[in-house]
Structures are given as C-alpha cells and as structure tokens.
Amino acid sequence: MHNVEKHKKQMNKPARKSRSGARGSITIKDVARYAGVSPMTVSRVVNGSQYVSDATRQTVLQAVRQLGYSPNIAARNLASARGERMGLLYGNPSASYLSEFLVGALDAATRHGVQLVLEKCELTPAASRRAVRRLVAGGVVGVVLPPPLCESAVIRAELQAARMQIVAVAAGRPPADLMCVRIDDFAAAREMTRYLLALGHERLGFIKGHPNQTASEERWRGFVSAVEEHGRLPAPRVEQGFFTFRSGLDAARKLLATEPAPTAIFASNDDMAAAVMAEAHRRVLEVPHDLTVVGFDDSLIASTIWPGLSTIHQPIAQMAGEAVDMLVTAVRGGKRGAAGEAPHRLVAHELIARESAARPKGAAD
Amino acid sequence: MHNVEKHKKQMNKPARKSRSGARGSITIKDVARYAGVSPMTVSRVVNGSQYVSDATRQTVLQAVRQLGYSPNIAARNLASARGERMGLLYGNPSASYLSEFLVGALDAATRHGVQLVLEKCELTPAASRRAVRRLVAGGVVGVVLPPPLCESAVIRAELQAARMQIVAVAAGRPPADLMCVRIDDFAAAREMTRYLLALGHERLGFIKGHPNQTASEERWRGFVSAVEEHGRLPAPRVEQGFFTFRSGLDAARKLLATEPAPTAIFASNDDMAAAVMAEAHRRVLEVPHDLTVVGFDDSLIASTIWPGLSTIHQPIAQMAGEAVDMLVTAVRGGKRGAAGEAPHRLVAHELIARESAARPKGAAD
DNA sequence: CCCCGTCTTGGTATCGCTACCATCCTCCCG
DNA sequence: CGGGAGGATGGTAGCGATACCAAGACGGGG
Numbered sequence: 001m002h003n004v005e006k007h008k009k010q011m012n013k014p015a016r017k018s019r020s021g022a023r024g025s026i027t028i029k030d031v032a033r034y035a036g037v038s039p040m041t042v043s044r045v046v047n048g049s050q051y052v053s054d055a056t057r058q059t060v061l062q063a064v065r066q067l068g069y070s071p072n073i074a075a076r077n078l079a080s081a082r083g084e085r086m087g088l089l090y091g092n093p094s095a096s097y098l099s100e101f102l103v104g105a106l107d108a109a110t111r112h113g114v115q116l117v118l119e120k121c122e123l124t125p126a127a128s129r130r131a132v133r134r135l136v137a138g139g140v141v142g143v144v145l146p147p148p149l150c151e152s153a154v155i156r157a158e159l160q161a162a163r164m165q166i167v168a169v170a171a172g173r174p175p176a177d178l179m180c181v182r183i184d185d186f187a188a189a190r191e192m193t194r195y196l197l198a199l200g201h202e203r204l205g206f207i208k209g210h211p212n213q214t215a216s217e218e219r220w221r222g223f224v225s226a227v228e229e230h231g232r233l234p235a236p237r238v239e240q241g242f243f244t245f246r247s248g249l250d251a252a253r254k255l256l257a258t259e260p261a262p263t264a265i266f267a268s269n270d271d272m273a274a275a276v277m278a279e280a281h282r283r284v285l286e287v288p289h290d291l292t293v294v295g296f297d298d299s300l301i302a303s304t305i306w307p308g309l310s311t312i313h314q315p316i317a318q319m320a321g322e323a324v325d326m327l328v329t330a331v332r333g334g335k336r337g338a339a340g341e342a343p344h345r346l347v348a349h350e351l352i353a354r355e356s357a358a359r360p361k362g363a364a365d
Numbered sequence: 366m367h368n369v370e371k372h373k374k375q376m377n378k379p380a381r382k383s384r385s386g387a388r389g390s391i392t393i394k395d396v397a398r399y400a401g402v403s404p405m406t407v408s409r410v411v412n413g414s415q416y417v418s419d420a421t422r423q424t425v426l427q428a429v430r431q432l433g434y435s436p437n438i439a440a441r442n443l444a445s446a447r448g449e450r451m452g453l454l455y456g457n458p459s460a461s462y463l464s465e466f467l468v469g470a471l472d473a474a475t476r477h478g479v480q481l482v483l484e485k486c487e488l489t490p491a492a493s494r495r496a497v498r499r500l501v502a503g504g505v506v507g508v509v510l511p512p513p514l515c516e517s518a519v520i521r522a523e524l525q526a527a528r529m530q531i532v533a534v535a536a537g538r539p540p541a542d543l544m545c546v547r548i549d550d551f552a553a554a555r556e557m558t559r560y561l562l563a564l565g566h567e568r569l570g571f572i573k574g575h576p577n578q579t580a581s582e583e584r585w586r587g588f589v590s591a592v593e594e595h596g597r598l599p600a601p602r603v604e605q606g607f608f609t610f611r612s613g614l615d616a617a618r619k620l621l622a623t624e625p626a627p628t629a630i631f632a633s634n635d636d637m638a639a640a641v642m643a644e645a646h647r648r649v650l651e652v653p654h655d656l657t658v659v660g661f662d663d664s665l666i667a668s669t670i671w672p673g674l675s676t677i678h679q680p681i682a683q684m685a686g687e688a689v690d691m692l693v694t695a696v697r698g699g700k701r702g703a704a705g706e707a708p709h710r711l712v713a714h715e716l717i718a719r720e721s722a723a724r725p726k727g728a729a730d
Numbered sequence: 731c732c733c734c735g736t737c738t739t740g741g742t743a744t745c746g747c748t749a750c751c752a753t754c755c756t757c758c759c760g
Numbered sequence: 761c762g763g764g765a766g767g768a769t770g771g772t773a774g775c776g777a778t779a780c781c782a783a784g785a786c787g788g789g790g
C-alpha cells in the first residue's frame with residue numbers, strides 16, 4: 001500500500017466498466033486508465049517484462065483482476081506476428097492415444113498462441129499428398145507427427161517438399177535429421193523384462209509389434225537384452241503380432257499351446273496384452289495367478305479391464321506438448337538447421353504395476 | 366478470358382512474391398496488387414460475398430492460388446470481432462470418446478475461427494469452482510459440456526453464475542432450458558432390444574448404467590419398452606452397473622449364474638459389454654454362439670476386442686461440432702433467450718452389427 | 731433523355747495489441 | 761558535482777483484415 005501511494009499510482013475508480021469499444025470486452029486501455037498508467041506498461045506487466053517497478057506491477061495486476069481483463073489473443077498475435085498455424089497430422093493411432101495427445105498439443109498451442117489444425121491422413125501416398133496439400137492450403141507452417149505416421153517416409157518427404165517443419169513423436173528409432181520427442185523404447189522394454197525376471201519368471205513369451213514400426217524392434221531388442229543379461233534361461237517363445245487385439249489373440253493361442261507354456265507373456269502393446277488375457281480366460285487360466293501378462297503403452301484398455309494390466313506408461317500429453325514447443329521454437333527461430341543434427345528429446349517412461357503380474361505359481365512365496 | 370480482358374483486370378506479373386511485410390507471408394494487399402484490384406475486393410472474394418462480378422472473382426481466385434495466399438486469422442478475428450474463446454470442460458469420459466469429441470470440436474472451432482480452451486475438471490464442487498474460475502480468467506465466453514459433466518447441476522450452476530453460454534452434449538434427458546446436442550438414448554436402446562428379439566432371443570439380461578446419469582435411465586426405459594411391446598417373454602434379468610468394466614464383470618457374474626441363464630445380454634455401455642464377454646470366456650461360453658452380447662456407445666473397445674461388439678454408434682465428432690456451432694451462434698447472436706426453450710438438437714444414432722450377436726443356440730436356423 | 735435503384739468497386743477508419751524509439755529519472759563513479 | 765549507464769515509462773506506428781460509407785457503372789421507367 002505504502003509503495004503504491006509513494007509512487008503516485010492510484011486507482012481511478014470510474015464507476016462504469018468497459019466503455020471503450022462498446023464491444024463489451026475490456027481492453028488494455030481500460031486497464032491502463034483504471035490503473036493510471038500507459039497501455040504499454042500494462043502490456044509489459046501482462047507479458048512479464050522486467051522493466052516494470054514492483055509497485056506499478058502490483059497496481060496493474062490489481063486493476064487487471066478487478067476489471068477481469070484478459071488480453072485479446074487475436075490482437076496480440078497480429079501485433080507480434082505470432083499465431084502461426086501448426087498442423088497435427090494423425091492416422092489411426094488408438095483413440096486413447098490420440099485423445100491424450102490432443103489434450104497436450106492443444107494446451108501447448110494455446111500457451112504459445114498458435115492455432116492447431118487437425119488433418120486426418122491414411123498411409124497411402126495419394127492420401128498423404130492430399131493431406132499435405134490441404135495443410136499447405138491452410139497456411140500451416142509446421143507439423144506434429146504422432147505415430148504411426150512419423151514412420152512413413154512418404155509423408156515426411158511430402159512435408160519436407162512443402163518446406164514444413166516437422167516434429168515426430170514416439171518413433172522408435174528416428175532419423176537423426178528429424179526433430180523428435182520420444183521415450184526410450186529399448187530401455188523401457190528392458191526394464192519391464194527385468195521386472196518379470198525379478199518376479200521369478202523363467203519361461204517367457206514375447207509378442208512382437210508391427211514390423212513396419214521401428215518402435216517394435218526397439219522393444220524387442222530391449223526384451224532380448226534383459227534376457228541375455230540375465231543368462232541361463234530357457235529360450236523365450238516369440239510370436240509376431242501387429243499391435244491389434246486380433247493378432248494378439250492368435251499369438252497368445254500359439255504361445256499358450258506350447259508345452260511347457262510360458263508363465264509370463266510380454267506383449268508389445270496393451271491391445272495385444274488384453275487379447276492374451278482374453279485367451280487365458282478362455283483356457284480357464286487365472287491372471288495373474290496362473291499367467292502373468294504385461295503390455296506396453298498404458299492405453300485406455302490397460303486400466304479398463306480387470307485385472308488391470310501392468311504396462312509401460314508414456315507421458316503422451318507431455319510429449320505432444322513438447323513437440324509443439326519444439327515446433328514453435330523451430331518456426332520462430334527460423335532454424336533451418338544445416339541438415340545436421342535435429343533436436344531429439346527423450347522423456348521418461350514409467351513402469352505401471354497393476355494386477356496382471358505376479359510371481360509364478362511354483363515360486364516360493 | 367474474354368471476360369477478364371473486357372473488364373480490364375489483368376494480372377500484373379511482378380517477379381518477386383511477397384515483398385510487403387518482410388514477415389514472409391503473403392497479405393491481402395499482395396494479392397490485390399497482383400490481381401489489379403483493391404484489397405476490399407479480395408476480401409469479398411475470399412469471404413464469398415455476392416457483390417463481386419464473376420470475372421473479377423476468377424482473377425482474384427487465380428491470384429490467390431498463384432501466390433499461395435491464406436488469410437491471417439489473427440487479423441481477421443481482430444477486425445471482425447471474432448476469435449472468441451470457447452471452453453471445453455471435460456471430466457473423465459472414456460478417452461476414445463474424448464478423442465473423437467476433440468477432433469469434432471476443434472474442427473468446428475477452426476471453421477468458426479474461435480479458439481478452443483481445454484479444461485479438466487473433477488466432479489467435486491470445489492474442483493468445479495476452480496475450473497470455472499480458470500475459464501473465466503481465460504476469457505472464455507461459452508462452454509461445451511460433454512458427458513458426464515453435463516449431468517452435474519453444480520457445474521451448470523457455476524457456469525451460469527459466470528454468465529457463460531452452455532451447450533450440453535449427450536445428456537440423456539436434459540433440462541429444457543439447456544442447449545443440448547444428443548442422440549435419442551431411449552429409441553436407440555429400444556432399437557437394439559428389438560434387434561435382439563428379432564434374432565429370436567427370449568431370455569434377456571440387461572445391465573443398467575450409472576444411476577447418476579440420465580442416459581442410463583433412458584436406455585433402460587428403451588429396453589423395457591421394446592420388451593413390453595413384444596409381450597409374452599420371461600421377465601428379463603436385470604443388474605445394476607456403473608459403466609465400468611469392473612461393475613460389468615460383477616453384473617455378468619450374477620446374470621450368468623442364474624438358471625436358466627440369459628441367451629443375450631444388453632449392457633448399457635461397451636466397457637460393461639466387454640466385461641460380459643470376458644466373463645463368458647472364463648465360463649467357456651462362446652460368443653456369440655453360446656451367448657449374445659451387445660453394448661452401447663461404439664467406443665474404442667467395441668471394435669478392438671474379438672469378436673467385435675455389436676453396439677449403438679453415436680456420431681461423437683459430429684455432435685461435438687454441432688455443439689460448437691450452437692455455442693458460436695448463441696454467443697454471436699447474443700441470444701440470451703428468454704429463459705424458455707433452448708435449442709435441442711437430436712442427431713441420428715446407428716446400430717452397428719458386428720460379430721457378438723447371433724441367433725440363440727436352440728433357434729431354427 | 732433524365733433520374734434512380736442495383737450491382738461493383740474502392741477508400742478510410744478502426745480492431746487491440748506490441749515493437750521500437752524517445753524520454754525522463756535515479757544512482758553510481760570518477 | 762557532472763556525466764553516464766541503465767531502469768522505468770510513455771508515445772507512435774503499424775500488424776492484416778473487415779465494416780462502413782461513398783462513388784462509379786449500368787439499365788429501365790417516366
């Protein structure tokens with residue numbers, strides 16, 4: 001209070017609010033008038049400039065609060081040449097993935113004041129071309145590429161031809177010249193496998209992911225790595241899957257038909273893990289008592305079904321947000337970096353232990 | 366071509382593109398200069414005004430295409446007082462629901478040039494209050510309310526106190542004074558039940574939805590209605606569920622333990638239906654040969670699992686889009702309609718027949 | 731042949747904000 | 761005690777588009 005008076009910044013108290021634009025909303029000028037400063041100062045306060053005295057800042061902040069001022073993004077974007085459009089090209093990842101992804105991306109977009117444009121795209125070259133054309137027509141300057149689209153060389157080529165900035169998300173093993181946000185699929189799969197081994201499982205089954213995604217191979221490598229570092233195990237049973245429930249069902253059928261059957265099955269994603277659980281039930285095997293099942297992704301189904309699936313969690317929303325951050329930086333910085341290294345960001349995954357994993361039946365308790 | 370020359374609109378062909386703002390992008394003025402018309406005319410063409418001659422329109426359109434012009438949304442919003450912020454308050458609907466919802470909402474938002482602000486909110490009064498406060502602080506003027514939040518009187522009250530426009534989506538039986546987009550849960554459930562009856566099922570089981578959602582009751586009423594209109598059936602078995610997989614599992618256990626067991630079970634949503642299938646498998650019942658299972662919502666899980674779940678599809682993205690349309694209309698039209706009837710929009714649902722439903726075992730083929 | 735209404739088109743003034751520069755004040759150092 | 765560095769503030773000029781009004785062009789009725 002003292003500060004305020006000393007600095008002669010007193011609140012004017014005009015009875016009527018918002019009389020300026022007649023458009024109803026409060027503008028920066030209203031706040032300026034109310035706080036007895038210039039619009040520029042208000043702008044500085046709102047944007048966190050250091051060149052404002054504390055006293056003034058407080059006065060302005062109070063005025064903002066009292067008037068319920070919120071800056072007009074359109075004007076702000078216009079004046080500061082922000083508000084670029086960013087594209088989000090999505091294929092058909094699982095809906096739960098997309099959902100979280102959207103939340104994260106949209107949040108970051110709002111924070112940066114950029115607009116997010118969604119575009120759906122099949123994996124065919126023709127569809128890619130069409131999608132990219134639509135993005136270009138929409139004035140999009142950068143694109144976020146969630147899986148599985150980030151694996152498509154065609155789409156990347158199309159986008160690069162259109163001189164778009166690209167950030168791939170969650171590609172297993174991305175090219176070095178592509179900006180990318182991802183988890184370490186290798187380390188995560190290794191960690192999960194170690195977890196199974198630590199529980200005492202020795203007869204392991206593994207269901208691989210779709211061969212056209214590099215993440216599949218990374219997860220497989222992680223599994224193998226843990227098995228090898230443990231040593232002295234019977235050779236694990238392996239089946240090829242394609243990330244779908246159906247393919248998981250087929251794989252599970254084969255794995256459980258072998259004799260002796262695995263005591264733990266690690267599926268490369270949750271959909272397939274859920275299928276393993278379904279097949280186990282049909283064979284009247286209790287999960288986790290008779291069979292341990294774990295997945296990867298922590299997708300919706302993992303926590304929907306019962307017992308809950310132990311799996312690897314990716315902070316999808318956070319990753320999407322960082323991808324947008326990265327894109328904004330790249331676009332604003334204008335860093336068409338000399339074709340060399342592009343920024344890669346590795347975020348932490350997390351092993352979520354739910355009810356689907358336990359010690360094998362024979363094990364000492 | 367003749368038209369063009371007659372009207373003296375010839376393309377100037379300045380070699381260099383985009384020289385104005387040095388900000389890189391092409392502005393309306395560039396196009397105007399290139400096409401030899403005034404910026405206003407370009408604006409009219411781009412916005413589809415009727416007061417432009419065909420010849421001029423063509424010239425301008427070509428200029429737009431050649432220059433790759435795309436209007437600056439920020440400027441447009443600023444000049445035309447658009448670009449309002451709309452909120453999307455989401456609780457924890459299934460992720461797949463949210464995902465589709467976001468896609469539809471975001472698309473509509475982009476179309477209208479409004480910004481979409483996401484806000485997560487638990488169902489407690491405190492959390493609601495906080496969420497609403499954040500929305501207000503964010504300058505949001507209208508809110509879309511997907512289920513289950515649209516059922517919360519607390520949230521509605523909070524929002525109304527903040528003088529927000531509200532559109533509820535998919536509330537089963539919404540108050541008349543609330544703008545709303547939904548399907549006819551009653552009719553849909555009746556249709557599904559008739560479908561089961563038409564297949565020849567007579568011993569039916571039904572799992573109710575969460576009692577705090579009006580949609581649950583509507584679906585139940587639809588089921589009852591179809592059963593009654595058919596007449597002469599053994600009384601259906603009914604269990605209370607809560608829309609979760611776990612609750613479906615419990616309900617299924619009870620339903621399948623009765624003697625004689627139902628030949629068809631209608632769960633009030635897909636998660637519970639999936640649980641019924643899981644429980645059936647554990648009892649070594651083949652779906653659909655030994656038991657028919659149907660759900661409601663066509664959520665992700667319905668098409669993920671095998672056999673695929675027959676269910677009721679809601680056009681979620683479309684509904685979200687219409688909700689945003691409605692909100693924009695309400696906000697721009699300033700229709701604080703006299704507390705009476707608010708617009709309700711009923712969209713068509715669709716019965717999706719997948720593999721989980723078939724004639725009962727005993728039935729003549 | 732004039733006048734007026736309708737179709738087209740162009741100017742001008744913002745919209746709300748920030749970039750940029752000018753200014754003024756304060757305080758420190760020689 | 762003067763000069764200068766740098767903090768704090770204000771003024772001005774747009775950003776790129778549309779709203780609104782004014783003004784030509786054109787054709788038909790009196």
